[in-house]
Amino acid sequence: xSVSIHGGYHAHWEALLDALWRLRKDPVRHSAGVLVMAIMxxxxxxxxxxxxxxxxLIPAEALTPGISVFLQKDADEAALEGLADEINAEEGVFLVxxxxxxxxxxxxxxxxxxxxxxxxxxxxxxxxxxxxxLAPDTEAGVSRELALRLEGxxxxxFVRLDQGISAEMRNALVLGQxxxxxxxVMVVAAIVLVVTGATRIxxxxxxxxxxxxxxxxxxxxxxxxxxxxxxxxxxxxxGFLAAGFVWLGAELVGAPLSRLVVLYGETGSAIGAGWFDxxxxxxxxxxxxxxxxxxxxxxxxxxxx
Amino acid sequence: xxxxxxxxxxxGARVALDDVSFRLDPGEMSFLVGHSGAGKSTxxxxxxxxxxxxxxxxxxxxxxxxxxxxxxxxxxxxxxxVVFQDPQLLMDRSVYDNVxxxxxxxxxxxxxxxxxxEAxxxxxxxxxxxxxxxxxxSSxxxxxxxxxxxxxxxxxxxxxxEPTGNLDPDLSKKIMKLFTQFRNHxxxxxxxxxxxxxxxxxxxxxxxxxxxxxxxxx
Numbered sequence: 270x271s272v273s274i275h276g277g278y279h280a281h282w283e284a285l286l287d288a289l290w291r292l293r294k295d296p297v298r299h300s301a302g303v304l305v306m307a308i309m310x311x312x313x314x315x316x317x318x319x320x321x322x323x324x325x326l327i328p329a330e331a332l333t334p335g336i337s338v339f340l341q342k343d344a345d346e347a348a349l350e351g352l353a354d355e356i357n358a359e360e361g362v363f364l365v366x367x368x369x370x371x372x373x374x375x376x377x378x379x380x381x382x383x384x385x386x387x388x389x390x391x392x393x394x395x396x397x398x399x400x401x402x403l404a405p406d407t408e409a410g411v412s413r414e415l416a417l418r419l420e421g422x423x424x425x426x427f428v429r430l431d432q433g434i435s436a437e438m439r440n441a442l443v444l445g446q447x448x449x450x451x452x453x454v455m456v457v458a459a460i461v462l463v464v465t466g467a468t469r470i471x472x473x474x475x476x477x478x479x480x481x482x483x484x485x486x487x488x489x490x491x492x493x494x495x496x497x498x499x500x501x502x503x504x505x506x507x508g509f510l511a512a513g514f515v516w517l518g519a520e521l522v523g524a525p526l527s528r529l530v531v532l533y534g535e536t537g538s539a540i541g542a543g544w545f546d547x548x549x550x551x552x553x554x555x556x557x558x559x560x561x562x563x564x565x566x567x568x569x570x571x572x573x574x
Numbered sequence: 575x576x577x578x579x580x581x582x583x584x585x586g587a588r589v590a591l592d593d594v595s596f597r598l599d600p601g602e603m604s605f606l607v608g609h610s611g612a613g614k615s616t617x618x619x620x621x622x623x624x625x626x627x628x629x630x631x632x633x634x635x636x637x638x639x640x641x642x643x644x645x646x647x648x649x650x651x652x653x654x655x656v657v658f659q660d661p662q663l664l665m666d667r668s669v670y671d672n673v674x675x676x677x678x679x680x681x682x683x684x685x686x687x688x689x690x691x692e693a694x695x696x697x698x699x700x701x702x703x704x705x706x707x708x709x710x711x712s713s714x715x716x717x718x719x720x721x722x723x724x725x726x727x728x729x730x731x732x733x734x735x736e737p738t739g740n741l742d743p744d745l746s747k748k749i750m751k752l753f754t755q756f757r758n759h760x761x762x763x764x765x766x767x768x769x770x771x772x773x774x775x776x777x778x779x780x781x782x783x784x785x786x787x788x789x790x791x792x
Contacts, residue, residue, distance in 0.1 A: 486652035487679025
């Protein structure tokens with residue numbers, strides 16, 4: 270008997286065709302499996318894209334704690350500059366910016382869209398304000414203490430701490446991102462289990478065929494290969510669909526988020542799924558499909574040989 | 575080609591083969607006969623490496639079957655063709671695919687497979703049915719597909735376990751004629767059967783098992 274070995278590429282191509290043939294034999298069951306994988310893969314993907322969009326809602330300067338120091342109406346310019354210098358010398362102070370009453374009124378009218386607001390008053394009712402930005406790692410106690418001290422200053426009308434909302438939002442976002450990571454890990458485990466289970470069923474159904482392949486001189490590698498390709502194809506299909514879901518989810522979430530971002534004064538922020546967001550489910554789905562199928566095919570085929 | 579050296583096989587306290595020794599030369603055709611439970615299938619299972627003997631050695635060509643590594647086992651099996659009483663065809667694959675299976679599984683040159691399959695189907699007179707599913711075949715035709723699958727890779731050793739068990743006398747004669755043709759091409763053939771009439775109609779050596787012992791044909 271002369272057997273000329275022609276392995277490699279041809280063997281893999283035939284295994285791939287065989288896998289497609291097996292998938293086509295029961296399209297409903299396999300499609301359901303692919304859909305389940307797609308939904309599982311899309312869940313962390315869409316959540317991640319949405320959280321990233323929410324992140325853009327927080328203006329850059331709002332990420333650092335700050336204090337707004339509203340000054341007395343009768344405070345003169347020299348007194349203001351003196352106070353600004355004093356605050357600047359305080360520990361943890363990053364930047365002190367003077368927002369004059371006129372600039373404040375102009376900004377207010379622009380923000381509210383009321384261009385005639387500035388002309389509606391005989392005298393500007395707004396005080397001059399010192400915006401104090403603190404270093405990002407400034408502890409809440411330190412900023413509160415500074416605010417209290419400034420409140421006792423005779424040049425100051427009142428003081429407002431600005432760190433609350435942005436810090437809480439940031440913490441909530443970090444929590445959200447961690448939850449998405451935990452979800453992703455659980456999804457990875459679930460997909461491997463789903464593919465392993467599906468492959469076990471496939472291999473069990475083909476046990477007579479595997480035993481026959483073994484008997485006619487086929488290797489277990491040859492017997493297993495179509496089932497591994499089945500897992501890879503299902504994983505790739507699930508990943509491809511998941512990428513579609515992520516894109517769709519990003520489009521649905523992106524539009525309202527973009528409007529919110531504009532309202533918050535940010536510009537040019539693109540909220541949506543990038544190529545990496547779409548490629549990742551495809552790669553992860555294919556890899557997990559292959560891994561799950563390999564694990565199941567290995568143990569099951571050995572049992573039937 | 576085949577040499578059994580004091581082979582015994584036990585399943586617990588039950589002795590299936592008891593100190594069996596014989597030798598078959600290359601190109602020799604023999605019948606393995608005996609009552610049900612005499613040990614015929616057990617002896618064939620040793621030759622297909624589905625079981626290992628409890629004692630003794632089985633040599634086939636250059637292979638000592640007890641010492642085969644997992645890597646050598648497929649290589650050995652590619653030199654053996656097996657015909658079963660139930661041909662064990664893949665019912666969702668065409669006749670062609672069933673016959674091509676040993677070639678595909680052994681990494682045979684892909685371009686040469688169609689020619690080989692056609693030649694094997696020609697030998698069993700089933701060329702016209704290559705494209706259909708086994709479910710559309712009669713039991714005799716299925717058995718012939720099983721034989722084509724067993725010889726498509728041109729094995730040096732052909733083993734058959736009750737190959738005519740489900741067939742009428744006319745078909746049995748045709749199948750035996752096929753085995754004789756393979757022997758004429760240098761294939762060593764060992765046929766396990768309990769059909770005494772079939773054995774007596776053929777001029778070949780008989781190995782008779784009784785209670786696991788070889789009582790005729792050493």
